[in-house]
Amino acid sequence: MIGTGYVGLVSGACFADFGHTVVCVDKDPSKIERLNRGEIPIFEPGLDQLVADNVKAGRLSFTVDGSDAIRDAEIVFIAVGTPTRRGDGHADLSYVYAAAEEIAGLIQDFTVVVTKSTVPVGTGDEVEAIMRRANPDAQFAVVSNPEFLREGAAIEDFKRPDRVVIGVEDERAKAVMAELYRPLSLNEFPVVYTQRRTSELIKYAGNAFLAMKITFINEIADLCEKVGADVQQVAKGIGLDGRIGSKFLNPGPGYGGSCFPKDTIALVRTAQQYGAPIRLIETTVEVNDARKLAMAEKIRTAMAGAGGDIAGKTVGVLGLTFKPNTDDMRDSPSLAIIPALQAMGATVRAFDPEGMKEARHMLAGTTFVNGPYDAADGADALVILTEWDQFRALDLTRIAGTMSRPLLIDLRNVYRAGEVVADGMEYVGIGKP
Template sequence: MKICMIGAGYVGLVSAACFSDFGWVVTCVDKDPDRLADLKAGRSPIYEPGLEALMDRNIKAGRLLFTDKLGPAVADADVVFLAVGTPMRRGDGYADLSYVFSAVEDAAPHFQDFTVVTTKSTVPVGTSREIERRLKAKRPDADVAVCSNPEFLREGSAIQDFTHPDRVLVGTDDERAREVMARLYKPLALRGSPVMFVERESAELAKYAANAFLALKISFINEIADLCENLGADVQEVASAIGRDRRIGDKFLHPGPGYGGSCFPKDVSALIRTAREAKSPVSIIEQVERVNHERKLAMAIRIEEAAGGSVRGKTIAVLGLTFKPNTDDMRDAPSLVIVPMLQERGATIRACDPQGRRQAEPLLPGLTWCENANEAAEGADILVVLTEWNEFRALDLEGIRNLMGGRTVVDLRNAFDADRARDLGFDYSGIGRGKAAPGELDAKNRAGRPGAHPVQAAK
């Protein structure tokens, strides 16, 4: 089977490399000459563990090819994947489909025999039918079936997710396309991964619904973490207890400074706009979007409070800037809100991130970049953990204490052992690790915790 992958970004490149490892011949089409040169040399433009080794193996085997010539790749393909970007559109928050429709227009003249055109990009409900309409208008003679095949890949674990998925979802109402897609994913079906065939609208909506639900879980546990702090409970104990319930599950129950990345923010926004247009508003999801925005503001205020009410003139060591570990992705990362707020309030920021500097540097001007956590901590008044890279979890806290000028640690990912940090003399605060004594609760309830409501605290 031959595959044409239009777009060699995160989704397209990971999918292409994994499909080629199944034994299929995959041609990735990309227009950027510098990116193309890197890809042909086996260099990935994104950081994803294991991806370059997978690329190298299949490039050498002749199964993974890269080109800027769309025509031959489309003409030779059994399946053409659309894996171009669908960023949030400015002004209304809706998904920008211009790249998708442009790829369709460019590919249309080149279809030869029966071809399955499949959206891998995250697209609003009805996009597959709109693609079908455009293809029929431009090439009424083309023998083409349009499918929806959304991806469910986590950055940092994408190869494992692709090769061992919870499910493969295919939206189609064409029997020939169903046969082609079943053959395409047969290597996974043989391993026991379910391949689900549904209506195209169901597949498109399922992608948005899945991401919105996961975003909801993150926002839920963040609010529970705040409640824990006021009541003297430990959110990690609470999350562990409720996560053992199979109806809930333990994934995405880790409190922090809010969600970010390439999917959750734009997909939540697109779902809200889609629901409003359908006159069926999703009020719970609208609240999730608001809570997540306020969460990031609240975390900057929390750092300021930990500094005694002001960060002016203070040096802050920030560990991690990417939205999560094991990726270099900075899209909608909490750091893009938190760090500028601290700078505006007079703080000097010394930062390090194992993979994020190339992406973060143009987005966060005015930082002092450090090679590692020790260098960032040297002379710092405050240490802040924004991304829980494994190397930060394993830090020598005693050594960090001796390097710092101050003793304040704000751990927004609960990466450190709280008792150990306090025993070493740090003024440590995590997320949802409340230890309020019973006598303190009434006073807290009367006075309110400073910064508990980020909007009020920011005024």
């Protein structure tokens, strides 16, 4: 498994738990040292125990030098990062291509090389070409096997997936992949075999559709506020339609994370490159970027009226990561909203159960506190940005008594307005009359 980031580490640990022997390789010596000490560099529920169990069983190991592991492997996964490339928005595939060239020089017998990283259509073709140039005599097949892991539920998603997608055009490779995923097929989880380019597009299309669904309900929420409707009831009413479904219909401050922002932009660029622009996704990206800044304006309006001044005011913020049950700060709405509030002259006091270590490097001027009640103490408004479970049953009466102004701005609709008001606070939600 080349790469021990989120995808590589979770996938490697889960494959080992299926009984396979897995070596995870990473160029970062400090990361490998931590893993060999039993320290997990990311927060993912259950991952620490899963890794420890499989290391103890001898099925999982970590190294900076993958030469021997690659030579001996039947399957080599490429699970390196594909961040948005500066300047043009395309996915940066330099790490993928570097891994492909390295693998080509090491493999001996027939080897299946699998792109687990999220890559644009046609990347598998280029990986194959790179390997062929580097080692014309090598026996290998390149396969696409995109991941569909939700941060915070990744182990469950890997072991009980909605589907496994395998893009393969070599019968020997198909047989190897079938054996790899045999534990899942035995339990009748769907394994979908497609052409390689189709598999690559499935990943982008899936993420783009979900991002579009989130953006859709956020715009409906704005309309609900204007016409006096309740977006949660609207979402329930349309989500019961089997053709629509209820998932990803929760309004909020915009999507973030490691996947949706970069994958929607990459799909837009790919579509433009091939002369088939995807207008819906282009608009989704624009609307989501604007939404985060609009939430800062919503906070200002709630605190001081339209166009009001919040200079010198204190805002308590609960939640910094893009979603609960992760320490991932990538493209989190907090990274746009908090600086915007600070630019308006507000002081921000923030708490997050897992994200503050990373946030300290990304949110200059923010005061980080030890808990939700510390964030509320003396604040002129308390804002919920991420719906961590520990924020769902706060003692609102206690909070109201410590705030300069007992105002709760709930950007995740965690609370009901009536209950908040009964506890002595003002309430502003998303998409509410």
